[in-house]
Amino acid sequence: MDLDVDTVRVAWSRADCVLRPGETFLGGGTYLYSEPVPPGVTGLVDLTGLGWEPWSVDGSGLRVAGTCTLEELLAGPGGLGVPGPYRALGIVAPCVAALTLSAKVARTATVGGNLALGLPAGSMAGLFAALAARAVVWTPDGGTREVPVADLVTGAGVVALSRGEVLREVLVPEAVLRQRTAVRRASLTPTGRTAAMVTGRAGEDGAWITLTGSVGRPLGRAVRDHAALDRWIDTIDLAAPTAPTALPAPTDSGVPDGLAGGGGWYEDTHGSRAWRAAMTRRLAHEVLDDLGDPT
Template sequence: MDLDIDTVRIARTREDCVLRPGEVFLGGGTFLYSEPVPAGVTGLVDLTGLGWEPWSVDGAGLRVSGTCTLAELVAGPGALGGAPGAAGPYRALGIVGECVSALSLSAKVARTATVGGNLALGLPAGSMVGLFGALHGQAVIWMPDGGSREVAGADLVTGAGVVALEPGEVLREVRVPAFALARRTVFRRASLTPNGRTAAMVTGRAGERGPRIVVTASVTAPHGLYARDHDMLDRWLDRIGSTVGWFEDTHGSARWRAAMTRRLAHEALDELGGAA
């Protein structure tokens, strides 16, 4: 679509990321260009000009930049993980491709849409938060004053379209610690139609404290639990239903999403078992 804006600036340095009145950040732009311009937005600051390396892995773990495209995430970290369930030092990354596929993207969109953009949108069905929530990811955020802070990946999205980013902050990267990369992971998803929007998604990772189960899409913000057994899991899901409530829209009723989430969560717990 034709965006009715006045300016586009390409950020080359961190200093260029200081927003001027009316400006917002641009990553891949696939969502921004599909919607009407938000009220008051008159300019864009393109983050792709910063030239961030899409991803890297070393002894400390995995780093994924905010401007890494979803296609780069699959071709890079996703390939390191191999097939879901395969053994190896990066076996946890075997669910990367499934989490990206859960977004029901065309190849063209996947080559443009970014990890940071998906996280910053805060949509219930934005599966990157489920991925990094399961992988113990930490989001590194640049603040306008030149400092930085970290937020747990599972805490980044706080509601439907609401994220823990203050005005002018930039999601620089997500870091996954080395200990999480070798763990077994699991992915489950449900939608009303085979290619429909994700209505319930469960990701998980085995660990020393027991399996880590994360539910997204059926709730407005991700919820995670170290589940020791099925009774504990059921009590936790009951609390979500009674205190938070299940998300509902044209892609699934609250009652159906709750039932699907419960089924998928128990399947995930069975698959992970107690192994690390």
């Protein structure tokens, strides 16, 4: 850990979330603490002081705070990812497990932090995109905007958040909580980083399938049968990879340069493009089979 910063201050209110020159937000910090401080970062603003309730369920659905830890998410409705009356949440536990993290990290790492990193292996994007969730974002001018979680990550390491914006919470519609879901994951080794993950949800228009891990940004589509699934996967460009060697420092806009990727297959040391494409196809068909089972 190399945190050579000049200041750390706790945000107790929204007014404290206005960034000063050189500052960046701190959630759980598990990724930030594992890397050298990005160039130009001299101070941290700790969001955990805002005291947000980790999660809640009301008439509109499930609300998960940006500072909700992965451990708290697992202890959400039903407990430890067990769906109970909210059957869609059965994929929570396997999506958290896909991060292959220790109990210590799970107690600290946050949902918002995982989403804001925008890494292909960040399984919170696959989870909440499958659940048709929307991200509520605080803007620096005191306003609020919403963006579908499926559109929040726009490339490998690129998210639709400008400097000074805070991911306040994600909202899962109440109707979605009662739908059937499924998930499959693959990696090169039993405890390796996720190289391909497919999440799915059974909806009125067929199965909604979301691909993450194997692509630079979440890709989702409604399909009704295996033939339609194959036709969609065939359109993903094998020749348009998104394969950064490292995440660059944020720019003034808060978005890393040079990583805005197209819809191609991702490649790094955890899997080639061709292997990821083949694994994704297999996993997607398995998910579709699961969603087709009425039990």
